[in-house]
């Protein structure tokens with residue numbers, strides 16, 4: 468495949484042997500793909516990121532194989548379990564990519580051409596995701612262990628999805644700071660395009676028939692929040708005939724477009740990133756052929772959601788639907804209490820802006836706070852503000868975002884009538 472021609476390809480000279488303590492052996496036997504540094508008893512030699520590590524128990528039985536990562540407490544990202552016949556390499560990547568594809572086959576609607584092809588550890592790629600936007604493949608890497616193999620992984624996906632013609636490589640902040648040789652000279656936002664070298668990273672795609680544009684070179688995550696697709700579709704149903712809809716933390720207006728297409732008269736998108744609000748306006752413009760979207764009055768507000776809510780409250784504005792989809796407030800366990808306070812503050816302000824019988828949609832992507840704990844707080848806060856909630860639905864991960872492990876389960880969303 469020409470596109471991935473210059474990407475690194477793994478060619479491991481010799482493997483690292485890792486002997487683990489009982490704790491690590493137990494985790495691997497249960498199929499857990501993270502081998503922590505403190506579970507390692509002995510290691511044959513130190514290795515570079517992405518070298519193949521074979522993991523043994525105390526009796527020298529093979530527990531699995533994976534990629535070595537000296538930069539992380541998760542020292543080995545385990546890719547296969549037990550004495551696998553397929554060594555870590557192109558053939559294994561092809562097998563894992565195919566399994567991920569089979570999991571999604573038939574689950575994406577015909578008028579959607581953007582979805583997640585590989586969802587990290589839940590698709591046996593601990594520390595990497597792959598998203599597809601029309602003909603663009605985005606590989607987002609969170610551990611340097613995958614970098615030496617990017618060419619092999621890209622080839623496997625190009626083979627399975629022949630419509631792919633362009634490729635973007637995205638790196639986590641940690642990787643961006645790593646030395647050039649660890650990154651194989653690649654930088655965050657590296658773009659490769661077959662036949663159109665002037666590509667700037669903008670790509671148009673369809674989600675349930677709505678046209679969106681993503682910036683895969685420098686947009687948040689891989690350019691769009693694909694994980695909220697089903698919740699956006701649900702908003703499209705709930706917003707039928709709605710008057711005013713408020714979309715807080717809107718990013719590029721995902722929920723807003725669905726509300727507008729459903730016929731909402733006015734939609735407010737609020738985000739503190741001016742790029743996000745500009746993208747939201749562009750996405751409205753792209754859908755000018757849709758009568759409802761063209762007729763909807765869209766207000767893009769660049770600002771802090773908390774401050775904007777105060778202003779709207781002062782102006783005595785009331786909405787039929789308020790969507791709250793903040794970034795993760797709890798990035799570490801230590802931040803959990805402050806995060807819950809922030810969610811509570813958000814919920815308190817949000818319910819005040821909803822008219823009687825209106826709808827609150829409250830999402831969270833903090834894996835450290837579970838749905839029950841979070842939504843209990845939302846209910847309490849709403850009741851205390853004299854806006855008790857009648858919850859009618861609660862959702863979690865979509866089919867293209869499988870969550871196999873407790874740690875992978877981050878997305879939760881509740882729907883309630885006020």
Ligand code: SAH
Nearest residue numbers: 692716717718721738739740771772792794
């Ligand atoms: N609902 C969106 C995704 C939201 S991601 C979708 O469906 O695509 C969270 C967004 O919140 C990001 O765009 C980020 O820029 C924005 N954000 C973070 N903190 C904010 C704040 N205090 N006020 C307003 N926006 C904020």
